[in-house]
Structure formats: structure tokens, C-alpha cells
Amino acid sequence: MGSSKTLPRLDESLLSYLPQFMRLSRQDIRDILDQAVSRRFDADTVIFEEGAPAERFYLLLDGYVRVLRITKEGKRVILLHIQSGQLIGIARAIGRTEYPATAMTASECLALSWPMSLFDVFAEKYDGFINETQKAVGRRMNEMNTRIVELSSQHVDRRVANALLRLIDQSGREVGDGVEIDFPITRKDLSELSATTLHTVSRLMTAWERDGIVKSSRQRIVVRNPRKLAELGHVDKTKQPPIR
Amino acid sequence: MGSSKTLPRLDESLLSYLPQFMRLSRQDIRDILDQAVSRRFDADTVIFEEGAPAERFYLLLDGYVRVLRITKEGKRVILLHIQSGQLIGIARAIGRTEYPATAMTASECLALSWPMSLFDVFAEKYDGFINETQKAVGRRMNEMNTRIVELSSQHVDRRVANALLRLIDQSGREVGDGVEIDFPITRKDLSELSATTLHTVSRLMTAWERDGIVKSSRQRIVVRNPRKLAELGHVDKTKQPPIR
DNA sequence: CCTCAAGTTTGTTGAAGCGCAAACAACCTA
DNA sequence: TAGGTTGTTTGCGCTTCAACAAACTTGAGG
Numbered sequence A, B: 001m002g003s004s005k006t007l008p009r010l011d012e013s014l015l016s017y018l019p020q021f022m023r024l025s026r027q028d029i030r031d032i033l034d035q036a037v038s039r040r041f042d043a044d045t046v047i048f049e050e051g052a053p054a055e056r057f058y059l060l061l062d063g064y065v066r067v068l069r070i071t072k073e074g075k076r077v078i079l080l081h082i083q084s085g086q087l088i089g090i091a092r093a094i095g096r097t098e099y100p101a102t103a104m105t106a107s108e109c110l111a112l113s114w115p116m117s118l119f120d121v122f123a124e125k126y127d128g129f130i131n132e133t134q135k136a137v138g139r140r141m142n143e144m145n146t147r148i149v150e151l152s153s154q155h156v157d158r159r160v161a162n163a164l165l166r167l168i169d170q171s172g173r174e175v176g177d178g179v180e181i182d183f184p185i186t187r188k189d190l191s192e193l194s195a196t197t198l199h200t201v202s203r204l205m206t207a208w209e210r211d212g213i214v215k216s217s218r219q220r221i222v223v224r225n226p227r228k229l230a231e232l233g234h235v236d237k238t239k240q241p242p243i244r
Numbered sequence C: 001c002c003t004c005a006a007g008t009t010t011g012t013t014g015a016a017g018c019g020c021a022a023a024c025a026a027c028c029t030a
Numbered sequence D: 001t002a003g004g005t006t007g008t009t010t011g012c013g014c015t016t017c018a019a020c021a022a023a024c025t026t027g028a029g030g
Helices: A026-034 A117-125 A129-153 A156-171 A187-194 A198-210 A226-233 B026-034 B117-125 B129-153 B156-171 B187-194 B198-210 B226-233
Strands: A037-041 A046-048 A056-062 A064-070 A076-083 A102-105 A109-115 A172-175 A178-181 A214-217 A220-223 B037-041 B046-048 B056-062 B064-070 B076-083 B102-105 B109-115 B172-175 B178-181 B214-217 B220-223
Touching (some): A076 A129, A076 B129, A109 A117, A129 B076, A129 B129, A156 A172, A156 A187, A156 A198, A156 A226, A187 A198, B076 B156, B109 B117, B129 B156, B156 B198, B156 B226, B187 B198
Antiparallel strands (some): A064 A076, A214 A220, B037 B109
């Protein structure tokens, strides 16, 4: 289970490089930190649940978080991945009083949180906060749009390829022979991201491993040849119907 | 082509019942209207295009608008339907300087528009404007999430059923023997909403027509038995796996 | 009234990919 | 080190649906 504490005193450098807080004075950042609760979460732990009253909002300091929904049939659908430095649970920014989806850690995580009532205070008081937050909302919306387009128009292999590309783009870590996804990820997770089954993902991965595009072991994926993967993901049908 | 004019003087009642403007004084509304450009659009006309600089934002007074993207292969994917009373092109509200998608009229439309620079002015000056706008963003985000979940987890027939249900919910008009979708809609449109082909939609429609669930003619769809359609759309598998 | 374009229906075919099942491999902990 | 748990691979059958094709319907415009 995660542990919750406010001590020792949080260092100001935690926030001072994040776009939301960049323009603030040392004192403002100090105030913000002094009101925060810091907490560690184990991997695969629910931070907040869809439909629950949105009581707090979080800043992910370290680790990765998945935003997901669970269908009536109990099937998980991953909507987004969030990396450190990002705010989550900002229901207030989109005029909601309940969390619209579930947030679950993908790896061990460290997060600060504040009561939602402070969101309005921050928005009012701190220059750039609301603006950067809106930008973040915009980016996520854009990612969702892209997902919808992908799901609607592309075949499984492309969807999986694109999901992988997005993951290494957002949370890739350079390793000796390629770029590794920086948190444990299973075939099942990938299938929940790309709307297919773990079986199909597994088949694709072995095929790509044979071609030297990826290398994977249990819960670890290294993309050795992002270029080639991108070719699979992007569409380069020579015939491009005019947009009439 | 659409015509553009500022005369005759717009009536205040156009705005005074909309949530964004509800709390405002007569004078404020007058000011807002005096800065607006009013314009009529024919059906199937582009209002603004994805990627273009977001120079104006719009308030749809009458008609229906589709928000869509076009894939590299030239395939259209409809992201949302917008009904009258809603703002569109509010890129600014999500921190963007370009329109993230294309807006196209689904029927003849009437819209007011303002230069984007006024967005910040409205947000600052008029109580409730930014709040209601954020709520609208939240609703659209929610709809997108639902789309993603649907596309990821449901079969074609359910997706089409749900798309229809959403359409009659958002823009249904009571007619003698059911609820009609209030704007011209083709099988192709429906297929672009539910990620399938017009052929499959056609087959489903004829099957449902045989069952008395819908009635359709060219570009017109009447849902006679929403209840039954909802049964098709909702999932009522008795076995509900635990959410472990 | 005729023509044409746009939308719709219907049939046929093939393959993608899902469900199911079983075996296997890696890791965890007792 | 044994035993259990969790993740992964692989094969096979079968359903679903997209692709292709072609005829038909409807409505608009001359």
C-alpha cells in the first residue's frame, strides 16, 4: 500500500521547472508545496475511481499512470497514459464534480495532491496555472481524437504499432539497443490500448521480434527500430484519394 | 454559399437563454451581439478546417454541425455532433491556436461568430462564460471517452445502435410514429460515426426496419422503438465478471 | 418527362482476427 | 527448491465484416 506523509519538507525544485508553476515566485511555490500532501503508490494501484466525487487533484512527480474505464462487461479500456510532471484528476478544469475515469498507477508512483477547492484558488492566484492546465486538457483531447480516428480507420497491426510509438514517444528511455518503454507493460495492457486481444498482440510482437523491430521480455518492451515501426504505423498507400 | 451580414440588429433573446450568457445583463448581451458576425451556412459546408489558425469562434444558433477529421487515406471520421446553442471552434479554451478538427454543417445552419481575441475578453468579463464553456469541453471529452470505449469493446451492431441512440438523444424530434433525427443523415454518415462501412449500416437498417425498430427513407431516419434499440445497444449479458 | 447524380440495397467472397484451449516460461515467496 | 501465480506463446476453428460488384431507387434540374 502507498504511504502518506507531509514530512520531510518538500523541495521547491520539484515544481519550479514545471510549466504550470514556472512563472511563480519562490514564495508562491513554497505556499503551494506546504498545502500539498505527498504520497507514494505501489504499481497497479487505483488513485481514484470513475464516478467518485472529485475531492482532490494530483500532480504526478514520478512514475506513470493509466487513465482507463471499465465496461459493463468488465473489460478495461485504457484511455491515456500520463507521465510525471502532469496533473491528473483535474475534473474541475472541465467543469465536473466527479472523476470521469479511473486513474491507476502503471509503475510505482509519487504524487502530490491538493483538495479540489484549491484548484480555483490556484487558477485565480497563480499566473499561468490555468493556461497550462487548459493546454494539457487540449493535448489529451487531441490524443483522444487521434485514438478515435485510429480505432475507426486502421487495422490491428497499425493500431498496435501506433500505440507502441506513442508510448516510446511519451515515456521512452534510451537503452543500448533501442528505446525502452519506461514502465512494466504486458501484452494485455497493449491490447487494452489498441482495442484487440492479448493473443493478437503477442503474435504481432513475435513477428516484429523476428524482423528485429522490437525486443521484448516479460513486461518489458524495447523498440530497436522505431523507423521501421513507424512505417508500419503510418500509412503510405501510394494511392491518396483527393480530399474533394 | 452562405451569406454574411450584421444587419438587421440581432435580438437579445437569441442569447439570453443559453447557459453561457444566462447570468448576463441586457446591456452585456447587447454588447456581445453588437460585436458578433452572423452568417448562414448551407448544408455540407465547411465552417473551419483542421489545422487552420483558429481566428474565430462560433455560436451555433440553428442547425447541426459535425466535427470530423479526415485520415491520410481520405476517410472521414466523425468525432462529434453539435447542436444549436453550443459553441464551436473554441480552440482557445483548450490552449490551442489552431482548430484541432474540421467543422462541417450537417444541415442548413445559422451561426454567430467573434474573433478569437474576444474569447479571453468574454472569459474575463462575463461571469459564467468560462465556466459553462469548460463544462461543454468536459461533456465533449466525456463523449469522446465513451466513443473510445465503444469502439474498443463493442461489435458493429451495438456501435451503430448506440450512435443512433445518441443522435436521437441529442437531436431527436418527435414525429407521429417515433423520433426522427433532425437533420439529413446518410448511411455513409452513420458508418463514419460507428467505424464501419455504409454497406453494413444498410444491412442493419433493413434488418431493424423489418423488426419495426426504425423506419428510414433517403437521408431520413425515424426510430420507432427506442426501447428496443437501446436493448441492442446496451449490454445485458447476464454474466458480469467481477472487477477484481 | 427524361437524365443524371447521389444514395441505397443486396449478393458474393475472402481473410482478418477473436475465442478457446493448452502448454510453456518467468518470477515470487514460503 | 518446490509450488503457485502471472504473463506469454501458439494452434485451430469459426464468426464477423470489409471489399468488390452491380442493380435499383429517389430526387433534382433541365
